[in-house]
Amino acid sequence: MKIGLFFGTFNPIHIGHLTIGNHMVEHSDLDQVWFVVTPQSPFKQKSSLLDNHQRLEMVYLATKDYDKLRPCDIEFGLKQPNYTIDTLTYLEEKYPEHEFALIMGEDNLKSLHKWKNYELILDHYAIYVYPRISNGTRPERFKNHPKIFTVSAPIMELSSTFIRNEINEGRNIRPMLPEHVWHYIDEMNFYR
Template sequence: MKIGLYFGTFNPIHVGHLTIANHLVENSDLDQIWFVVTPQSPFKKKSSLLDDHQRLEMVYLATKDYDKLRPCDIEFSLKQPNYTIDTLTYLFEKYPEHKFCLIMGEDNLKSFHKWKNYQQILENHSIYVYPRLTEGKLETQFENHPKIFNISAPIMELSSTFIRKEIKAGRSIKPMLPDKVWKYIDEMNFYK
């Protein structure tokens, strides 16, 4: 089985994440997409994050009605801060029957060469890149790389940061979230 790994803090997961993931799994050779909830990114401060299990619960609520989309807590048990190469190594050992690919926005591809062991990642895994709204064409050293596939997906300019700010300001963000996620956030009084 070919699994696309969509890494993120998902703080919170929103309709943009789901739209991109669903488009990718329906319009590529991927069999499933796993939303890998990251406990702490080496590039982000942990203070703004909800508890790991609360974010995992939101991903579970958002994906439970989609057969090909799954939550994944694999990084919760790995040493922190964690790097993608460590997660991929662990997943390969745990699920040798699966082929794992990365999913990332084209803005992340620009800094991919700064990732730990990025050459090893590219040797062993394909990368599916979805478009982001950018000024002009995004040039990278990975243009025309045989393991990197640009996917024509809807451009979603919706961010978790924006959603958190809107909630804090007391404005309605209900259309931006899956209904079950909105209800969970509302009931738990998150981000206020």
């Protein structure tokens, strides 16, 4: 089974994340997309970042009605700070029956060369890229790379920061969130 790994803080997960994940699994050779919740660094206390398990719960609530989308807490148990190559190595050891690939926004390609062991990632893993409005041009070193695939997912300029700010201002953002996630945020009084 080929698994696309979609990393993020998901603070909170919103319909843009779900749309991209679902589009990737429906319009590529990926069998599933795992939403890998990035843990809060113990060295960086950020008041707007909810607890790891609260964010994982929101990803679970958002994906529970989708057979091909799954929450993933694999990084919670790994040494911090964590690097993508370490997560990939661990996942390969834990799930040798799966093939893993990365999902990222096109803008993230600009800094890929700064990632730990990025050459090793490119040698062993496919990268599925979705477009962004503010993307600019793809770095020359990654143009026509045999392991980088562009999937023309719908472009949605929606961010978790925007959603948190809107909630804090008392505005209705219900249409921007999966229904179960909206109820959870409202019930728990998050981001106010």
